[in-house]
Structure formats: structure tokens, C-alpha cells
Amino acid sequence: MARFQLRAAHYKGSVRLKAGTVITDGVGGQAGDYLWSGLSSANITPDMAPLDAGANTMKSGSVYANVGVPATCTGVGSIDG
Numbered sequence: 001m002a003r004f005q006l007r008a009a010h011y012k013g014s015v016r017l018k019a020g021t022v023i024t025d026g027v028g029g030q031a032g033d034y035l036w037s038g039l040s041s042a043n044i045t046p047d048m049a050p051l052d053a054g055a056n057t058m059k060s061g062s063v064y065a066n067v068g069v070p071a072t073c074t075g076v077g078s079i080d081g
Contacts, residue, residue: 001028002039002054007073008047012036018078022051025058047073 002025010017017023017034024030025039041061049069050056059065 001025001052002058003029003033003051004039004044004048004055005051006047007049007070008045009078010045010047019073020078023048025054027054 004023006017006019006021006023008019010021012034022030022033023036023039024033026035026037029035039058041058044059044062044064046064046067047070048055048059050059
């Protein structure tokens with residue numbers, strides 16, 4: 001299982017996910033999590049904050065392994081309008 005919190009808006013196909021959304025790879029996600037099928041170390045971004053050991057492992061295998069996650073999110077990219 002891997003769960004991340006988005007620190008910026010992201011697009012998954014035509015779906016816009018707002019900052020603060022929790023995404024999961026689908027293995028043991030919690031109610032309210034967005035299922036991001038195909039989530040892997042190859043397609044995570046630096047604006048995904050790991051929430052569990054699986055996510056930490058996934059991040060450590062990515063090109064962002066040594067990049068810090070922003071401590072806050074402004075949500076500016078998540079404003080509708």
C-alpha cells in the first residue's frame with residue numbers, strides 16, 4: 001500500500017485532483033482516498049507527500065528520492081473558477 005497527500009493540484013487524465021487530496025495505489029486505501037491506478041515510483045511528483053511506509057519506499061525509488069516535500073500547500077492551483 002502507498003498513500004500520498006497532494007501538496008499541489010494534479011491531473012490524472014481529465015480528472016483534476018486538488019491540493020490536500022489523498023491518493024492511493026489501490027492496495028488497502030481508506031475511504032475517501034482517490035484510487036490512482038498505475039501509481040508507481042516512475043510517475044510520482046515532488047508535490048506528493050508520503051503518508052506511509054509504502055509511499056516512502058515508492059518515493060525512495062523515484063527521481064525525487066532526495067527532494068524534500070513542501071511543508072505546506074497554498075491550494076492556489078486548486079481554486080475553481
